[in-house]
Amino acid sequence: MSEEHDPFAYPPRWEADVVLTDGGTVHLRPIVPTDADALRAFHGRLSERTRYFRYFGPYPTIPDKDLKRFSTVDHHGRVAFVALLGDDIIAVGRYERLPGTSSAEVAFVVEDAHQGRGLGSILLEHLAAAARERGLSQFEAEVLAENAQMVRVFRDAGYQVSRAFDEGVLHLEFAVDPTEASVAVAWAREQSAEARSVHNLLHPRSVAVIGASTDHAKVGNAVLRNLLAADFAGPVFPVNPEHRSVRGVRAYPTVLDIPDPVDLAVVAVPAAGVDEVMDACLVKGVKTLVVVSAGFGETGPDGRGAERRLVDEARAHGMRVVGPNALGVVNLDPAVRLNATLAPTLPGPGRTGFFCQSGALGTAILADAAARGLGLSTFVSAGNRADVSGNDLLQYWETDPATDVVLLYLESFGNPRKFARLARRLGRTKPVVAVKSGRNTVLPALAATGVTVEEASVQALFEQAGVIRVESIAQLFDTALLLAHQPLPPGERVAVVGNSSAIGVLAADAALGHGLVLASDPVDVGAQAGPDQFAAAVADALRRDDVDSLIVVFVPPLAIPGTAYARALREAAEGLPEAGSKPIVSTFLAAEGIPAELAVLGPDSAPTHGSIPSYPSPERATLALARATAYARWRSSPPGTFVRAEGIDPQRANAVVEAALLRADGTEVELTDDEVIELLDCYGIDVMPFHVVSDADSAVAAGGELGLPVVMKTASRQFRHRSDLIGVRLDLTADDAIRHAYAELKAVAGVPEVYIQRMAPKGNSCSIGLQDDPSFGTVVSFGLAGVVSNLLGDRAYRAVPLTDTDAAGLIRSPRAAPLLAGYAGGEPADLVALQQLVLRVSAIAEDIPEIRALTIEPILASAAGAFVTGGRVTVGPPPSKHDSGPRRLRPIT
Numbered sequence: 001m002s003e004e005h006d007p008f009a010y011p012p013r014w015e016a017d018v019v020l021t022d023g024g025t026v027h028l029r030p031i032v033p034t035d036a037d038a039l040r041a042f043h044g045r046l047s048e049r050t051r052y053f054r055y056f057g058p059y060p061t062i063p064d065k066d067l068k069r070f071s072t073v074d075h076h077g078r079v080a081f082v083a084l085l086g087d088d089i090i091a092v093g094r095y096e097r098l099p100g101t102s103s104a105e106v107a108f109v110v111e112d113a114h115q116g117r118g119l120g121s122i123l124l125e126h127l128a129a130a131a132r133e134r135g136l137s138q139f140e141a142e143v144l145a146e147n148a149q150m151v152r153v154f155r156d157a158g159y160q161v162s163r164a165f166d167e168g169v170l171h172l173e174f175a176v177d178p179t180e181a182s183v184a185v186a187w188a189r190e191q192s193a194e195a196r197s198v199h200n201l202l203h204p205r206s207v208a209v210i211g212a213s214t215d216h217a218k219v220g221n222a223v224l225r226n227l228l229a230a231d232f233a234g235p236v237f238p239v240n241p242e243h244r245s246v247r248g249v250r251a252y253p254t255v256l257d258i259p260d261p262v263d264l265a266v267v268a269v270p271a272a273g274v275d276e277v278m279d280a281c282l283v284k285g286v287k288t289l290v291v292v293s294a295g296f297g298e299t300g301p302d303g304r305g306a307e308r309r310l311v312d313e314a315r316a317h318g319m320r321v322v323g324p325n326a327l328g329v330v331n332l333d334p335a336v337r338l339n340a341t342l343a344p345t346l347p348g349p350g351r352t353g354f355f356c357q358s359g360a361l362g363t364a365i366l367a368d369a370a371a372r373g374l375g376l377s378t379f380v381s382a383g384n385r386a387d388v389s390g391n392d393l394l395q396y397w398e399t400d401p402a403t404d405v406v407l408l409y410l411e412s413f414g415n416p417r418k419f420a421r422l423a424r425r426l427g428r429t430k431p432v433v434a435v436k437s438g439r440n441t442v443l444p445a446l447a448a449t450g451v452t453v454e455e456a457s458v459q460a461l462f463e464q465a466g467v468i469r470v471e472s473i474a475q476l477f478d479t480a481l482l483l484a485h486q487p488l489p490p491g492e493r494v495a496v497v498g499n500s501s502a503i504g505v506l507a508a509d510a511a512l513g514h515g516l517v518l519a520s521d522p523v524d525v526g527a528q529a530g531p532d533q534f535a536a537a538v539a540d541a542l543r544r545d546d547v548d549s550l551i552v553v554f555v556p557p558l559a560i561p562g563t564a565y566a567r568a569l570r571e572a573a574e575g576l577p578e579a580g581s582k583p584i585v586s587t588f589l590a591a592e593g594i595p596a597e598l599a600v601l602g603p604d605s606a607p608t609h610g611s612i613p614s615y616p617s618p619e620r621a622t623l624a625l626a627r628a629t630a631y632a633r634w635r636s637s638p639p640g641t642f643v644r645a646e647g648i649d650p651q652r653a654n655a656v657v658e659a660a661l662l663r664a665d666g667t668e669v670e671l672t673d674d675e676v677i678e679l680l681d682c683y684g685i686d687v688m689p690f691h692v693v694s695d696a697d698s699a700v701a702a703g704g705e706l707g708l709p710v711v712m713k714t715a716s717r718q719f720r721h722r723s724d725l726i727g728v729r730l731d732l733t734a735d736d737a738i739r740h741a742y743a744e745l746k747a748v749a750g751v752p753e754v755y756i757q758r759m760a761p762k763g764n765s766c767s768i769g770l771q772d773d774p775s776f777g778t779v780v781s782f783g784l785a786g787v788v789s790n791l792l793g794d795r796a797y798r799a800v801p802l803t804d805t806d807a808a809g810l811i812r813s814p815r816a817a818p819l820l821a822g823y824a825g826g827e828p829a830d831l832v833a834l835q836q837l838v839l840r841v842s843a844i845a846e847d848i849p850e851i852r853a854l855t856i857e858p859i860l861a862s863a864a865g866a867f868v869t870g871g872r873v874t875v876g877p878p879p880s881k882h883d884s885g886p887r888r889l890r891p892i893t
Helices: 031-046 048-055 064-071 119-131 148-155 181-202 220-229 271-284 301-316 357-371 390-399 414-426 456-466 473-485 502-514 531-541 564-576 576-580 618-634 652-663 674-684 695-708 734-750 787-792 803-809 817-821 831-847
Strands: 016-019 025-030 078-086 088-097 103-110 138-144 164-167 167-176 207-210 236-239 264-267 286-293 318-320 328-331 338-341 351-354 378-383 405-410 433-434 467-470 495-496 549-554 583-589 690-693 710-714 728-732 755-756 762-772 775-784 794-800 853-860 865-868 871-874
Touching: 016 181, 025 301, 025 433, 031 064, 031 078, 031 088, 031 467, 048 378, 078 119, 078 695, 088 119, 103 119, 119 148, 119 473, 138 148, 148 167, 164 618, 164 787, 181 286, 181 318, 181 328, 181 378, 181 390, 207 220, 220 236, 236 531, 271 301, 271 803, 286 328, 301 318, 328 775, 338 755, 351 357, 351 390, 357 378, 390 405, 390 414, 405 473, 414 433, 414 456, 414 618, 414 775, 433 473, 456 467, 467 473, 467 618, 473 618, 495 502, 495 531, 502 549, 502 618, 531 549, 531 564, 531 576, 549 564, 549 618, 564 576, 564 583, 564 831, 652 674, 652 831, 674 871, 690 695, 695 710, 695 734, 695 755, 710 734, 728 734, 734 755, 762 817, 762 831, 775 831, 794 803, 803 831, 817 831, 831 853, 831 865
Parallel strands: 103 138, 207 236, 207 264, 264 286, 286 318, 351 378, 351 405, 405 433, 433 467, 495 549, 549 583
Antiparallel strands: 016 025, 025 078, 078 088, 088 103, 138 167, 164 167, 328 338, 328 378, 690 755, 710 728, 710 755, 762 775, 762 853, 775 794, 853 865, 853 871
16 A cells, blocks of 8 residues: 555654643654544543534534544545544544645644643644645634634634634634744744743652662662752652661652652662553653663663653653653752752752753762852753753743753754754853863764864854853853853953963963953052052953953962952952943962852852852963853844745755655665756756767857857866866867867866856855754855865854854855955955855755755856856755754654
């Protein structure tokens, strides 16, 4: 049977786990005939009112004939999705194509107990995506006017809905293509739902420790000890089948024996016993799990299988999972006081959120934060990151009123495209600082692309998303201390005040080296100056209109303790209104973090806004300030808009790619010249006309047809793209020149085929490319051609999707870019034409994830425009996790 007619065969991509508005999860998939009994049971649980709204009549039971029809669809003209919680169907959505049209009638029904959880909008999104894939363009729906909840689902989806009213029934029609409004609605709902799921994790009303041990050397004992030591605000239930109590707290044989509801279960039993624990948690209705047990995906294929089963079962029963192999989760809100981790030392409460993948580093990170006086709001160490990932935490922290700064320690990205989108959005209101491992290693997935992305380019991609990338945990805290306690710099002008000219010069050198601007020479108050003189110099610097930030460097004299100078500095800053908008960093030798004398204390006696961080060296202080300044510049710059190029035909382009993949049986394949031309034409990218010929006479004829002058290129890749142009002959203006050039190229390359192409106007040779980077998904690159540019790797990169601001910045980022702007008296190129070309290439990446690599070169950029003379495209199964389509949780791998 074909996929269209086999009721059990549907595209695997149509199956998904989704998060609902209350933070719970359900599994969504197309219906199959074996769902008949579950569908009948679902119908039986519906109230009379719900059945009436769906079927416009009582319809108390489903006749066998209807049951068969409802549960047997062709997954093409008739499609139905079921939402499953465990083994129960709790919602059904379906569409049926109207004969002879590209429209389908859509309807859905949600079990009464689960109405108001956002299932209707989820079903509509997934049905619309399936309909588009099956060539449908419009949905129609008949809704009783009194069914306000269903009308609201259609009205609030972001589509342009037309309505007609007849005898109490609303007839609704709308196109199913995504609109800017529908995408915005979906993303807003995604943010709210995923944030809520993390909120449930970090604000439990009760916690069970499954595997709580009386052995102080075991992790189950450590978790329970830390929960009790933190004075968790709710009840804590140890689960231990062999003891009546653990650490003086009554224990229960299983989680099912606990008399009260359990919001969070911390699982600390060996991996082999987790399946049994999961079964009990599912029956108990636990909302969230933290699995600190090891022995899962990190151990190999068998462990990965167990990890998939764990997360599959949890999601199917409405739960989110942190871990396995996790350190745990922390919420330092005084109203929660949750330490569900293996870490014995916690920092004080603060306004910084921290996500860490590495459990091994997590304990040290928490201890370091405590030692340096960096308070945290929440902390999650996700271990294997099988379910809850950094993206979920970004969604939560975006609207968390208790978090102002976000810190990330990342080893990889679960969904790189989504990470870039979320980080870019979050960074506009809250700084995101990240350590990303793998800086000097080549990841296998990146090596498979055949193209190495330079470290400088990876840094540019972080900057595009507004992420402050640092090189170490120490630098992470250095930057966080400044962002958490001081305002953002309003500009790049910095003053240096100190009592040592040598250290002042070091600070000034470091500032200039990091791109800051000195407002004046460093001010040295002298080694003999007292605290009052020192504070007066600080105040004078802060009052200056040409100073945006201040670096204070200090060596304690022998006669007066350094603490007196530190208090004088803090009091001087507190007494000046100007200090509220100008950050201060300091170097009090041997003082690191937020010393008591530099701290402004909040009501909980923790350092708060206005506290002045101290660094052990002026270089570290200045580097933190430079990073904050660069972030402030990014945050104040126009965010740009996502521009969809006109005159594109993605359906025709997808047909080209699908035909090529079919020819290659789904493996990677390079498109033919004709396929490249057609693909680019679908996106409004014209290639200079050319012919492929195999003899001199044909070359002359082709030149006459194209119009002289022409360029001739050998078909041999070995010679055609060499920088010495040995495989190219330019500016051929006569038949004899064409014949002579043909003979030369045939002799050089040893192949008879050559390209004859109309000569483009002279200009700077450029290149635009697409490649798949495992850290960021698809990236667009731009550079000027030439041996020097290639040798130096002078290319710039941006992650897809691109805004108009991204595109403009991309073509101006290579070091050789001034050549395009008229350097040394040259004629400026048409930068707008280049920018539009970049946006069209970005649209290709957005629409066709099967593009594995694309290069358009050479592009001749001149005042007359940007002329494309060639291109290469490789297509294959998409390796990246893309951020398009209806809402879904990251697939379990």
